[in-house]
Amino acid sequence: MLDIWHPFWQHGLEEPIFEIKETKDEFLIKKDGTKIIDGISSWWANTLGHNNPYIASAIKKQAEIMQQIIFAGFVHKPAIDVSEKLSKFLPNKFTHIFFSDSGSICVEVALKMAVGYYYNKFNKNKSKIVAFEHSYHGDTFGGMSSGADSVFNAPYKKMLFDVLRIPYPKKNEEEKTIEAYKKLLKEKGNEIGAIILEPLVLGSGGMLFYEPFVLDELYKLSKEYDVMFVLDEVMTGFGRCGTMFAYEQSNIVPDIICLSKGLTGGTVPMAATVCTKEIYDAYYSKDKSKMFFHSSSYTANPVCMAAASANLDLWENKKPLDDVKRINSYYKKQLGNFKDARIKGDIFAFEADGGENNYVSNLAPKLYKFFLDNNVLLRPLGNTIYVMPPYCIKEESLDKIFGLLKKIK
Ligand SMILES: Cc1ncc(COP(=O)(O)O)c(C=O)c1O
Incomplete structure (x- = not known):
C-alpha cells in the first residue's frame, strides 16, 4: 500500500489521522461509531448537511x-x-x-x-x-x-x-x-x-x-x-x-x-x-x-x-437561509463571551489569547487536538478560532461547540 500524503497536513508531527466511515447532517462518524461535530463544514464546502438524501x-x-x-x-x-x-x-x-x-x-x-x-x-x-x-x-x-x-x-x-x-x-x-x-x-x-x-x-x-x-x-x-x-x-x-x-x-x-x-x-x-x-x-x-x-x-x-x-x-425560495438566520441568532447571544468576536451569517470568529498569531502558530494544533478529543472538528487559523457549520446543525451541537470554546477563550 502507498502511504497517503494528506493536504495541509504536517506528517512529521505524527498526529493521528482518523478514518471516517460515514457522515450524517453535521456529523463525521468514525469506524467505532463516534460522532464528530463538523464545525467547519469540512473545509467550508458542506452547506446543507452531510449525506443530504435528495442530492x-x-x-x-x-x-x-x-x-x-x-x-x-x-x-x-x-x-x-x-x-x-x-x-x-x-x-x-x-x-x-x-x-x-x-x-x-x-x-x-x-x-x-x-x-x-x-x-x-x-x-x-x-x-x-x-x-x-x-x-x-x-x-x-x-x-x-x-x-x-x-x-x-x-x-x-x-x-x-x-x-x-x-x-x-x-x-x-x-x-x-x-x-x-x-x-x-x-x-x-x-x-x-x-x-x-x-x-x-x-x-x-x-x-x-x-x-x-x-x-x-x-x-x-x-x-x-x-x-x-x-x-x-x-x-x-x-x-x-x-x-x-x-x-x-x-x-x-x-x-x-x-x-x-x-x-x-x-x-x-x-x-x-x-x-x-x-x-x-x-x-x-x-x-x-x-x-x-x-x-x-x-x-x-x-x-x-x-x-x-x-x-x-x-x-x-432560498429556504436554507432560514437556518443560517437561526444559527446567526444563536451566535448573537454568544458575542459578549469572546475577545474580538465577530459574526457574519453562518460564521462566528474570535481571537484566542496566547501564542504567535500565524498559520503555523503552536496554539492552533493544541486547540485542534483539544476540540477533537471532545469530538468537535474546528481548525483554528493561528489564534483565530472560527465556527462555520453546515446549516442543519442542531442547537445541542452548537451548545457543545460553544461549551468548549468557553473553556479555551
Ligand atoms: C475564497 C476561496 N477561493 C478559492 C479557494 C480554493 O478552493 P479549492 O480548495 O476548492 O480549490 C478557497 C478554498 O478555501 C477559498 O476559500
Missing part, C-alpha cells in the same frame, strides 16, 4: 445514466439544468457560465477570462491583477499569486506573477483601502485588467470581515478605469454570509463571480465562473485563435452537475 439520490440516478463525456462540442441535461436553475438566482447582467472542478480552478478561469478579454480587444497591456492583502484564492499558481504572501506560497514565490496589493479594509479604515486603489488606478490603470476580492470575508486570511459599501466604492473606481471586477464567492457563496451570495449585500453586481464548494452542497467537486455578455462577446468570433483556451477533462461532469442541480432545487 445523494440525484447523484445515484445520474451515475446510472451517464458519468462523463467530453464537454467541447457536446452538452447534457444536467449542465443545462444547472445553468437554467442558477440563472434564477442571478441578475440579468450575468449571461454565461463556464464550468470547472474546484475553487482554485474557477479562480484561474476568472483571471484568464478577464485578461483574455482585453487581449482579444487588442488591449494587451491590461494584464495586471489587483488583490487585497491577506487574501486567499486557492493553491494553483494564479490563486497563489493573487493570494497574500504567506507560508502557504513561500517556496514558490519566485514563480508567482506580480499582483498589486491594496490593504484589507479594516473597520473604520476603509478609506485607506479605497484611497490606495484610487492611487493605483491613477498610476497604472491602463495596465490593470482585473481586481479579485473575497466579498465581505477574507477566510483563510483570518476570518477578517469588512463592510459591503467597500465593494460599492471599489466597483465604482474599477468602472472608471475599465477594470473587470471579479468576486471570489467560493467560500461566501450559497448562504455563508446570510445572503445567497455575499455581493447581494452591496449595491453592485460584479463582472465575474467564482463559485464552488456550496454549488453542489459540498457533496462532489465542481465549480463555475459566471460572467457577463460583454466578456463572452470578446471571445465570440470566426477566428479560432480568439476562443477561450481553458478546459479540464472533467469539465461539467454530469454526476457533479446532477448534484448541483439537486442542490439548486433545495435552494428554491
